Amino acid sequence: MRYLALDFETGNASRLSACALGVSIFEDNTLVAEQTTLIKPPAQVGKFHWGNVRVNHIKESMVADAPAFDEVWQGAIAELAEGSVLVCHNAMFDTAVLCACLAYYHLPVPECRYVCTVKVAQRVWPQLQNHKLDTVSQALGIELNHHEAGSDARAAGLILQAALRETASADADELAEKIGMRLGRISCMGTVPCSIAKEFQGGKAVRSTQSHV
Template identity: 40%
Template sequence: MDFVAYDFETANNYRFSACSLALIVVRNNQITDELYSLINPQTNFAWRNVAIHGIHEADVADSPTFDELWPHLKSFFTPDQLVIAHNAQFDNSVLKHALQHYDLPVPTFKSLDTVRTSRKLSPELINHKLDTVSQAYQIDLHHHHNALDDAHACAEILIHQVNNFGIEAIRPFIKSV
């Protein structure tokens, strides 16, 4: 299976406030590439968000803004590309709001949420948070809420599910957004 897993962290409660992003490229069920960047959201950081991900305003001061980073990312978000996230509703919303914030066109792409696939394929779990599913599938999640580690874990979750439940179990969860 070919797909891109991604994860955002945000500076505050505003969805346009992306402060880090990771993309994991998977080809033939193998991780082949990764991209990670801090992002300068040009807005204030909420203490609650900093407590979750540990990224401070000073950490992103010299980082690109989202509109500067987008030209390097947009080829991963095409109508034929499957892009996955754990709680995709959040990450897709951050992407959409960041693009709208900078008056950039919002792309159409195929999306899959590994929270939803996990609920269906592993209903016995106490919950379907990223760390819980990772532990159940014996996937190393080094630093939860680090975008790169979270995107890696998300990719590994879908690889595990495809290998153990088959592609046909996954197909119903693919939606165009």
Template identity: 40%
Template sequence: MLDFCAIDFETATHERNSACEMGICLVENGEIVETKTWLIKPPSFPYFNRHNVAVHGITAEDVLYAPTFDEIWYEAEEMLYGNLMIAHNAGFDAGVLRGCLDYYGLFKPKIKYLCSIQLAKKSWKGLHSYGLKNLANQHQIEFNHHRAGDDAEVCAKLSMLAFDQLMLTRNEEVADVMKNSLKLL
């Protein structure tokens, strides 16, 4: 059966270590079992770039009493452990995860990750846009865009639809069909 987790980050600045929100959606046996969202106080606190705030709406006031990344990592790592990680525009999210782990001197786990844009392009050829919002609209999935938990959950739902489209039912099949798209954190 398909087991994976979808992850999404929102950032306070252009710095890769500036996660201000992280969402993880855990999928076991092809079913969503949990979606968790953490607000995070970034190293840049109290500075938030106005362009970033314009995208996600998260401000310094929202994270005033939030934990730092290193304080929530143990819980997030437990959800990620042993799972394929999927993100929409995965290069960005993997870069933020790497940036946060490096900033706090935390061990980088060996996680294989896949970009759901690549998965969508393989599943639904010829779309004019493979953006998360467009794909969600195409599949009648409503969500609060640019909030990490919502984006992670939509990424998971779209990935499951794509796996169905490609008739993939096991992680081994995903690894075989998407081998050129799989990367290591």
């Protein structure tokens, strides 16, 4: 199974303000490639917010000559995303940024599933004080330069790999079954969120008898 770990950094509250993308590719549970790229957001998103700059240290001047999202995404990354399992820490944010940018540039939406490593960590290591990326990374001995897109993407991928080992799961599908999680899905038909069962007893998810769309 191929996993494509992603992390976006943004310049302000707009989902179109992606200013950096980190990608780590895992094949057969092995990290095989990495890429980090600065991105120049569309002019319409406005000025970078000081709060975002304080967190990710990316200033507008740093992306003035950077490629736009469509240049970064098209080609190898788009091809790899198709059919992969995307891996993000707080996937609701990163998948929202991805879908917003794809829509803005009229790019095809990849048919893929995704997993949120926040939800994975909550199930696999419930004893942690919290399940922020830096907390989980420190607990697992994962080196992290927090809010640097490439480092965050790699950490998310390594957290998933650690969870697979911890639960003796062969892949994300088996892990999801064991911890009561449904993988999210992205397609041209829309997005289905990554979710966890409300009830989870004795290491097994208690499924509702009601149908879900």
